Amino acid sequence: xxxxxxxxxxxxxxxxxxxxxxxxxxxxxxxxxxxxxxxxxxxxxxxxxxxxxxxxxxxxxxxxxxxxxxxxxxxxxxxxxxxxxxxxxxxxxxxxxxxxxxxxxxxxxxxxxxxxxxxxxxxxxxxxxxxxxxxxxxxxxxxxxxxxxxxxxxxxxxxxxxxxxxxxxxxxxxxxxxxxxxxxxxxxxxxxxxxxxxxxxxxxxxxxxxxxxxxxxxxxxxxxxxxxxxxxxxxxxxxxxxxxxx
Numbered sequence: 001x002x003x004x005x006x007x008x009x010x011x012x013x014x015x016x017x018x019x020x021x022x023x024x025x026x027x028x029x030x031x032x033x034x035x036x037x038x039x040x041x042x043x044x045x046x047x048x049x050x051x052x053x054x055x056x057x058x059x060x061x062x063x064x065x066x067x068x069x070x071x072x073x074x075x076x077x078x079x080x081x082x083x084x085x086x087x088x089x090x091x092x093x094x095x096x097x098x099x100x101x102x103x104x105x106x107x108x109x110x111x112x113x114x115x116x117x118x119x120x121x122x123x124x125x126x127x128x129x130x131x132x133x134x135x136x137x138x139x140x141x142x143x144x145x146x147x148x149x150x151x152x153x154x155x156x157x158x159x160x161x162x163x164x165x166x167x168x169x170x171x172x173x174x175x176x177x178x179x180x181x182x183x184x185x186x187x188x189x190x191x192x193x194x195x196x197x198x199x200x201x202x203x204x205x206x207x208x209x210x211x212x213x214x215x216x217x218x219x220x221x222x223x224x225x226x227x228x229x230x231x232x233x234x235x236x237x238x239x240x241x242x243x244x245x246x
Contacts, residue, residue, distance in 0.1 A: 005137075006144040006152070014219045018226035019145045025233040026184055034240040039187055045239045046191045050232075051084035052077070053193035054172045057200060075112035079166060082108040083173045087180070087188060094177040098136045102163065105173050109166035122162045131160055146182030150175040150192075151225030155218075159211045172196065179229070191235040195228030 009015060029035075035042060052060075052067045055077040062072040067081075083105055094101045103120035110119055122128055135156050142149060157163065157171035172193050179185040179192070196203065206224050209217035 004142050004144065006142045006148060009148060009152075009218065009222070010144060012215055012219050015148065015222055018219075018223045019147055022147045022226040022229040022233075023145075023184070025230040026190060029189060029233045029236050029240070032237060032240040034244050035189070038243055039189065041243060042236060042239050043188050046189050046236055047084040047087065048081075049235065049239075050172075050176070050191045050193040051080040053191070053197040054083075054169050055080035057172070057193070057197055057203075058166070058168045076166075076169070079109035079111060079113065080169050082111070083169055087173060087176055091177060091180045091188075094174075095181050098139050099132065101177065102132075102157075102170060102174060105170045106163040106166060109169040109173075110163070113165050123160070123164055128160055128162055131156060132162060146179050146184035147226045147229055148222055149182060150178035150229075151222045152218075153178055154225065155207060155210050155221050158207055175225075184229075189236050190229060190232040191239075192225075192228045192232040194235045195231030198231050199224055199228055 048067065049064065052062070052064050055062065055074070058076050058080070060072075060074050060076045060080075062074055062077050066072045067077065072078075086104070086108055090101050090104060093104070102122075106122070107120040122132060135153065139149070139153070154171040154175045157167055157174060161167045163170045175192060176185075176188060179190065180188055202224055206217070206221050210221045
C-alpha cells in the first residue's frame with residue numbers, strides 16, 4: 001500500500017492542535033438545536049455569506065446588504081454567487097473528478113471576466129499542469145484530516161494562480177468541497193470564507209511563505225486555515241441564534 005503523501009505534515013508541531021481546535025468548533029456548531037429542523041436554512045445563509053466574503057477577498061466592493069437586495073451587477077460577486085449555488089451539485093463530482101470540478105468552478109466564477117474560450121481552463125504552462133496533476137493524485141491517496149487537505153488545496157491553487165482571474169474564488173470553493181467531502185462539514189454549514197476575510201491581513205504573507213516550501217510556513221498556513229474554520233463556525237452559530245430568535 002502506498003504511504004499517505006500528507007502523513008509527514010501531520011507529524012509537524014502545531015498541526016494536530018489546529019485540527020483538533022477546528023473539529024471542536026464544528027462539533028460545537030453541530031450541537032445547536034436549530035439545526036434539528038432548520039439546517040437547510042443555515043446552509044443557505046452560510047453559502048450566501050460565504051459567496052459575499054469570497055468575492056470581497058477577490059476585490060468586490062459590494063456590501064452584504066446589497067447582495068441580499070440583489071442590486072449588484074459586479075461580475076466578481078455574480079461569479080461567486082454562481083459558484084456558491086453550484087456547490088451542492090459539485091459535491092458529488094469532486095471526490096472522483098477533481099480536475100473536472102475545478103474546471104466547472106472556474107467556468108462559473110470567471111464568466112464575464114474572460115473570453116468564453118478560456119472558461120474552465122487553468123492558466124497555461126507545464127508547471128501549472130504538473131502541480132494540478134500532483135494535487136489530484138494527493139487528493140486520491142490521502143486520508144488526512146479535512147482541514148489540512150482544504151488548507152493545502154487552497155494554498156496550491158492560490159500560489160499557482162491556477163484559474164485567473166478567479167483563482168481565489170475557485171480555491172475557496174474547492175476548500176468548501178473538501179470540508180463537505182471529507183465529513184467535517186457535510187451540510188456546508190460553516191462559513192470559512194468569513195473567517196478568511198477576518199484574517200485577510202495574514203493571508204498574503206502566509207501564502208508567500210508557503211510558496212517557499214519551508215515546513216514551518218506550511219504549518220502556519222494550516223493554522224490560519226483552521227482558524228478560519230473556527231471563525232466560520234462562530235459565524236454559523238450566530239446564524240443559528242438569529243433563526244432561533246425569529
